[in-house]
Amino acid sequence: MNPVTGYAATISSVDMVAPALRRFVLSCTKGTFPAISPGSHGIFAFGNEHRIWKNAYSIVNRSEDGKTLEIIVRRAEPSRGGSDFLYRHGKPGLNVSVISISNLFPIFRTGRRHLMISAGIGITPFLSYMTEMQKSGMDYALHHYTRPEETSAFKAILSPYDQSRIRVNEGRQNAVSSLSMLLEREPITSHLYVCGPDSFMEWVRQTAAEAGYVTAKVHSERFVSPAGGRVFEVRLARSGKTITVGTDETLLEALENAGIAAPCLCRGGACGMCRVAVIDGRPDHRDHVLTADERDGGNVILTCVSRSLSPTLTLDL
């Protein structure tokens, strides 16, 4: 592995799971991918001669021999175009490098029982969870929520797993009462894992809190899919450079394109590694890491997802 460019790979197969969902199998060009812990995500770099995207996706599976990884991508709207590019142009042979792999959503291994609740594409980390839980004989259950038109797609994705532990729910109509019931039925030792859109996760957390779950037993991965926004300028105090952040690129990407060695890791507002001091201007915080005080103070920004409310932002870079 090259510490800067990561693992070189190409798409070896594409599977149309549903109209908006694609499953990609990536083959390592040289050697093997490292072993993966369940809940890991990778940062995947891909693109064309005009543009390179670096997007985070959960790793659904790594083959036993380590030669391939699988991801599932939804064409997201609104979007900076990364997932849309993969959706349209992700054909066998396309180069996709895996820049880094890390885990912000690990299984709580001391737990006696694991209850997973997901919606839509939020299923992806739990696919790797279930592979391991099945192998290690852990006690678990998965409740998945999907739009009616994608029910059959998710049922197909879930078909290799133990069906007695899985329930797929269509829509949210009956879900409200069923979720409280199922949460109340769980033994007090259960750990709860949630993954899905923000509003869904908030609903599950709220319902869990009402059912008496302590926050230490409720786990979620709050990735932000970096969205675009208004164009703004960034002044870099140390280098004296001024760069422009376009509507469909992130601040981090603009910094990287300008050749600035900006820190980063998750690229989804979840880890805090890309924190940079703000000297002037008003940040538009879109991450899940900064505390309320840090947000209000306005002296720091996470470049991977956040933008600017003022036309110009001056950073300590």
Next chain:
Amino acid sequence: MSIDTTFRSAGSYRAPYLLENSDAAILRFPFPFPEDTYMYSMNIEPHVKAGEVDSLRRTFDVDEHYVVECQEKARILSEDPKRCIVLPHMQKAEWDFIELAMNSLSEDYPDLFHLSRDGMRWHWINRPLNIDQHFVFGDAGTLPYAPFEFMARQMQGDFTLQDQRDNDLWMDGGMVTSQADWSLKFDLGMSFKQWHAPVPKAGEMGIFDRGLRFLLMLQHGMPVRRLNWTMTINPRLDTSPENFTIWGRDRTVVTDDNAKDLVHLRVELQTLFRLPRSNAILFAVRCYLLPLRDIALVHKWRIRLHRVLRDLDPALSAYKGLDLYRAHAVHYLSQFDNNELTSKGISPDQDIIVHM
């Protein structure tokens, strides 16, 4: 090291003590002071195969004391088997450790260690310890010990396994036989801040907050290292709380005259690795002991150690247990310090040792 290098066959890390260092071993010692003063800092750097001294340049360092140290470790484990404890939820981390250790040892020392893999069927050869083991990766029943213990017995230094949950690290396993006065039995199951609680000053300096935040983001394939230090009377690896009654009183017998032979600079090369299957963190503590008389053979180090010990913060001196004999060590080293300027960094700045 290669198979042609002779490992020492004689040596004793308990009374009657015997530890001899070759000139090469002295010059590769990971001297821990890049400057003439010492205070806690976030002195973490990438653990790459480069460094100012040779002992930093391998994933896991093996030196001339390898065989005798492994024998001492086996002896401690037979007297006190609970020096090795791994909690049940750390099984994946045990196999991660096997993979990391066997891969890197066989790559760094092809003359000493050999690994061949055929799918899950692995074959491990450790020539210095005469071990030839076929096993199935992932099947603990095919090894003579549990996987972590099997491997940690074949390596110098201590190892702990940290589980990551709730944005914290938990010491949920390890093998600890060459420690500077701490106990795995006591710390097992503790969180990062709990096991660091006895350390003075660093908490208020914010070092543990930053350290924990950094380690939670540690990535596979990008290990980090730092040097830590204390002092030990006699070349004793096992300065454990369990055996305090054996070694504690040694600190009272140091004099200006015997300090050069009794007082050892004890350096820990601490390395941290993210383990890929388990998402756990391996913490490796490789211990090096060098008596003041050997440090005095390196011009720069003897001057610098004098200044560091002379000016050490009293709280650190007390925490490291140096108060009973620090003055004697400073007295011995003061004869070498002629007030000259020393170069930055830990390099010995000399290629050979001139014996006086």
